[in-house]
Structure formats: C-alpha cells, structure tokens
Amino acid sequence: MHNPYLQIQTNVDVAPEQEASLLANASQIVAKALGKSENYVMVALQANTPMLFAGTDQATAFLVLKSLRxxxxxxxxxxxxxxxxxxxxxxxxxxxxxxxFVNADASLWGWDGRTF
Structure with missing residues (x-):
C-alpha cells in the first residue's frame, strides 16, 4: 500500500460548498493514478493562502504528493x-x-500507532 497524501495550497478562494467535491475528486484522482484503494488516501486543502509566483499574485497552486514507494x-x-x-x-x-513529489521512507511514515 502506498498511503498517499496530497496537499493542495493555493491563493484562490474556494467556496465552502466547493471544498467537499474538490477534496473528493482529488482523492479519487490520486487513488486511481497510484492504483490503490481510496481508503488510504488523505487530501488537504489550504485555500486563500497569500502566495506569489513569477512576481505576481495571479492564481497559483503548490501541491505535494507524498507516498510510500x-x-x-x-x-x-x-x-x-x-x-x-x-x-x-x-x-x-x-x-x-x-x-x-516525495517518496517517503516507510520507517518515517506513521499510522495506527505504528510505522510501516
């Protein structure tokens, strides 16, 4: 199992009614891309974060996909x-x-009171 974690950080304001579907869709994409069960996928969203990219504050995003193997x-x-x-x-x-993209070491990834 890969135990993927996707963090989405953006300066875009995401309406509260959009958050759940955005997270659900992201979770499905990660699970499908990695060929793993969605039961182990975690997704976090940090919207409306002050960010600057290429010298402007136009819409931008930084993602981190971390997983074992x-x-x-x-x-x-x-x-x-x-x-x-x-x-x-x-x-x-x-x-x-x-x-x-972060390839996490199993001994540094904890879950259920233990590591992998």
Whole structure:
C-alpha cells in the first residue's frame, strides 16, 4: 500500500460548498493514478493562502504528493493529471502550478500507532 497524501495550497478562494467535491475528486484522482484503494488516501486543502509566483499574485497552486514507494518513473504522468485537475477545478493555468513529489521512507511514515 502506498498511503498517499496530497496537499493542495493555493491563493484562490474556494467556496465552502466547493471544498467537499474538490477534496473528493482529488482523492479519487490520486487513488486511481497510484492504483490503490481510496481508503488510504488523505487530501488537504489550504485555500486563500497569500502566495506569489513569477512576481505576481495571479492564481497559483503548490501541491505535494507524498507516498510510500512512490513510482518516480511515473511522476510526469502524475504531474499531467494533477495539473489538469487543478486547471479544471480552480481555473489555475498549468504553468502556474508547482508539484513536489516525495517518496517517503516507510520507517518515517506513521499510522495506527505504528510505522510501516
């Protein structure tokens, strides 16, 4: 199991009624991309965060996808899927999105009172 975590940080204001569907869609995308059960996917959203990218405060986003045994050869595909999702969901152009991919060490990932 990969136990993925996706953090979405953006300067875009997300309406409260949009948050649940945005999180649910992101969770499904991550689970499908990694081929894992959504039961282990965690997604967090930090909207309306003061951010500057390329010298402007135009709509932007920073994502972190962290997972155990992250298939790093597939990060270009993950980048395409996540950037398209952000563009479609938040109207943020793909060229205003950074993504950090983190391949977490199992001994440094805790769950249920233990580590993996």
């Amino acid at each position: 992250l298939p790093t050869a597939r990060t270009p595909d993950f980048s395409q899927k996540l950037c398209s999702f952000i563009e479609d969901s938040l109207n943020i152009p793909k060229n205003r999105v950074y993504i950090e």
